[in-house]
Amino acid sequence: MIGQELSETGKRLFRDFPILRMLWESGRKRGIRETIDIVEKAEEFNRTFAVPRALELDMRMEREPEYFDWEIMREACKYRFLSIFIPKQLGGIAGEFMVTNTSLLMDELCSGCSGIALAVGAHSLGVAPVITSGAMAHWDTVLKEIVEGELKRQPVTMAYAITEPSAGTDVEEPEYLERAKLSLEAKKVKGGYVLNGRKCFISDGSEAKYFTVCAALDRNRPLQTWTTFLVERDMEGFSTPRVELKMGQRASHAAELLFEDVFVPDSHVLGYEGDGMGNGILMIMAASRGPVGSIATGIARGALQHFLAWARTKRNGKRPIDEDRIRMNLADMWGMVQENRGLYMNNAMLGDAIFGKALDNPIMNLTLGLPSSLRTMSLMRNFLNSYYGKAMINAVLRYYLRDEDMTQLLETASLAKFSCADNAMELCSRALNLMGPEDSEERRWVEKCYRDAKLTQIYEGTNQLNRLVVNNIRFEETLRVEVPRPFKKGVMA
Amino acid sequence: MIGEPWAKESKQYAVLRSNALNFASAELAPVADDLENTVDSPLLWKAVERAGEMGMLAALVPEQLGGEGVDLYSLCVALEESAVECAGFAAALLFHNAALLSMGYVERKDLVEEFTKGRPLCTVATAGEVSLGEGRLQGRAPFVFNVLEGTVALLFASSGDGRTAAYVRTGTEGVETHIDPYPLGWRVSNFATLEMKGAEPVYVLDKSGKEALEATERTLYLGLAAIANGIVRKSFQKAYDYARQRYQAGKIIIEHQAMRLMLARMLCAMEEGRAIIRRACGIEELGPAVIAWRGAVANSYGAHRDAVQIHGGYGYMRDYGMERLMRDAKYCQMFPRPEEEQLLRLLDMAERGA
Structure with a gap:
């Protein structure tokens, strides 16, 4: 029955992710069809575009780190990857299982080239805070512009700027933010804020038109004053002076952002002043770490595909795969990939359960149900940007994004992030050790995967931070921690 | 100073180590990034010339054939110190010396003379x-x-x-x-x-082919182990310095237990690496050399991976000097043979009593 309705991609997904099949069988066919559709598009994107140019582009960007291949974003427009987080009412393609779709998209794209995938995915990371903060005043401007640009194949992209030169992991967690040494500061002035300082390692930073930027209003009280701003590239005093030469994932730029007296109007505060680590924005951490797990999984899967191709090719009259030890290694590697998938899907499904409810609420549906002409009227925009407008949206979001859900979401995200990243590194490293001094295209690919994989252990909070986050889990509720006493008192004295 | 070996070496090796380190600091450190970006550059040949003046181009060839006639451990010391600043250069020296070693077995002084001119390397x-x-x-x-x-x-x-x-x-x-x-x-x-x-x-x-082949292989394995150990040392130095400067979660990161554990493991790796290389150099057989290589490169993999991690985002960027260590170290693990093949061969050798 399933076989008749599904494409080859659908069958593969059902085989690799039984949870998708379960949802399909349970009647969530529309949502799962969207999921399959996204993965099919990603496969085609890889086959026709990313894979044929990945190695050459990677090599070129080592010689010319400032070069950016805009064809990546134009091609992404063709498949509508730039609006995967944007609600359908605004012209986007956000599906019923938005977080799952994003995770599967990144897994698939990264199996081709994680640099190209990051260029596409980092844009959605920039878009996400505009959605999750409930900044509806900008939905009909910024998000609409992205959608319209996408349809015309004139990409308009966003980036998310959080890392600072002296604070990387610190700005990823509320507990550490309190003690972070920050360089960027926003000062309240009449009608808005003035930003001074730097952000660094910002993915897509040198291409984006819009930035969601987190900054403290008081560097001595960062947690209490952490605020998210919408910054536009053409704002006076804003520049991107430096692009890093990365070891891997090179097709996407990691740029430095420089703020020199950049004036940002009040209307460009996403959420409330000082609400930058509120659930709306914290959701981004949770929603981005899980997909890093899927990025790592895609890289690992790509490496495994190339390793398998190598193992099946005859060398000196023999195929490596005919040896038991190679087949056992392949089984281990496949185990790592499937373990990763289980972990990131746990996070993605939970994200959809929480996030789906939060976005599918009566207030937002009512607002999005209004004709665009009404929504964009200055009266409406002013209301949405006013204290009362924000309070209304915030109340709705807080109702759905409960603290215990956010904690669980962060735990699953962090677990997926560090486990998937470590597995990806281990898989790539092992594949290279098994191939040894080999002259083959497959080895070159796996070397690229090895370089690419390392970044997944670092970004979105180092794996060490993410391990500590997982410790927030309430072990005593989840595990039986009572120690049984099998011996009578005195025996173990 | 932290990172110095606990086990002291004899004066002969200590002097050699000091000279090689001075060479690496003066000739390799300033140009290591440039060497990486341009093959066959004048900078490379200047460094090769200086290495030749120090006897590093025909280290293992007997003196009567125009070489230095030093023992394998001396070459390993020179390679380890060179690798601290530029593992690629150390690898180039290793391959050259391993190739020339066999010429010593056939007493071809003419070939040795030709090939120790420095350019091109063997x-x-x-x-x-x-x-x-x-x-x-x-x-x-x-x-x-x-x-x-x-x-x-x-x-x-x-x-x-x-x-x-x-x-x-x-x-x-x-x-x-x-x-x-x-x-x-x-x-x-x-x-x-x-x-x-x-x-x-x-x-x-x-x-004399079989004997020469074994000697060459033994040189390769132990030389690679020494290069891997040089990478561990550099990883430790850079990570330790960085960890004492970088602030995170309210304190400098060296005060975090996770960072201290990583650094402690690197210290163990360095000491273990030196010990197993030294031991294997004293045994004129291939098996111990393979075992030393395996241990040293595995330690090196863990060390450079952790060193990059300690540096966070900076570790991943070319300008901060860590990512090169990670790339170079991987080739120490992949060369000269796939690890599992070599392990199987090791057991074969042991069964034959070789």
Whole structure:
């Protein structure tokens, strides 16, 4: 029955992710069809575009780190990857299982080239805070512009700027933010804020038109004053002076952002002043770490595909795969990939359960149900940007994004992030050790995967931070921690 | 100073280590990044010339043939110190010395003299499948470093008598060179596949071939172990310095237990590396050399991975000098043979009592 309705991609997904099949069988066919559709598009994107140019582009960007291949974003427009987080009412393609779709998209794209995938995915990371903060005043401007640009194949992209030169992991967690040494500061002035300082390692930073930027209003009280701003590239005093030469994932730029007296109007505060680590924005951490797990999984899967191709090719009259030890290694590697998938899907499904409810609420549906002409009227925009407008949206979001859900979401995200990243590194490293001094295209690919994989252990909070986050889990509720006493008192004295 | 070996070496090796470190600091450290970006650069040949003046170009060849006649541990010391600043350069020296070692066995002073001029360097090819028949070479030898026009490569070829060794010169008839434009590590010199299409060897090691081959392999394994250990030392130095400066979660990161554990593991790796290399250099057999290589490169993998991690985002960027260590270290683990193949061979050797 399933076989008749599904494409080859659908069958593969059902085989690799039984949870998708379960949802399909349970009647969530529309949502799962969207999921399959996204993965099919990603496969085609890889086959026709990313894979044929990945190695050459990677090599070129080592010689010319400032070069950016805009064809990546134009091609992404063709498949509508730039609006995967944007609600359908605004012209986007956000599906019923938005977080799952994003995770599967990144897994698939990264199996081709994680640099190209990051260029596409980092844009959605920039878009996400505009959605999750409930900044509806900008939905009909910024998000609409992205959608319209996408349809015309004139990409308009966003980036998310959080890392600072002296604070990387610190700005990823509320507990550490309190003690972070920050360089960027926003000062309240009449009608808005003035930003001074730097952000660094910002993915897509040198291409984006819009930035969601987190900054403290008081560097001595960062947690209490952490605020998210919408910054536009053409704002006076804003520049991107430096692009890093990365070891891997090179097709996407990691740029430095420089703020020199950049004036940002009040209307460009996403959420409330000082609400930058509120659930709306914290959701981004949770929603981005899980997909890093899927990025790592895609890289690992790509490496495994190339390793398998190598193992099946005859060398000196023999195929490596005919040896038991190679087949056992392949089984281990496949185990790592499937373990990763289980972990990131746990996070993605939970994200959809929480996030789906939060976005599918009566207030937002009512607002999005209004004709665009009404929504964009200055009266409406002013209301949405006013204290009362924000309070209304915030109340709705807080109702759905409960603290215990956010904690669980962060735990699953962090677990997926560090486990998937470590597995990806281990898989790539092992594949290279098994191939040894080999002259083959497959080895070159796996070397690229090895370089690419390392970044997944670092970004979105180092794996060490993410391990500590997982410790927030309430072990005593989840595990039986009572120690049984099998011996009578005195025996173990 | 932290990172110095606990186990002290004899004065002879301590002096050698000090001289080699001075060479690395003066000649390699300032140009290591440039060497990585341009193969066959004048900077490389200047460093090679200085290495030649210090006796590092024919270290293992007997003095009567024009070499230095030093023991293998001395070469390992020189390679480890060079690798602290530039593992690619150390690898280039290793392949050159390993190739020349065999010439010592055949007492070809003329060849040694020619090949110790410094440019081009010699090299060794351990992988692929090359055969020798009727005085001609056929087949492919991948993963060959130091390749320039006129490079002399030592190939391990199969022949009617088993495995033998032959020297072949690039740029001559029947030798095709395919340069890999984009190797992961050791980017100081060209990295290529050599294709033999009826090439005539410069010289073939016949009766002494087996002994020479084993000596060459032993040199490669222990040299790579020493280079890996140099990478561990650099990883530790950089990570330790960075950890004392970088602030995170309310304190400098060296005060975090996770960072301290990583650094402690690097210390263990350094000490273990030195001990197993020293021990294996004292045993004239291939088995202990393989075991030392395996231990040192595995330690190195853990150390550079953690060192990059301690640096966070900075560790991943070219300008901060960590990512090169990670790329170079991986080739120490992949060369000269895949690890599992070598392990199986090790057991075979042990069963034969070799």
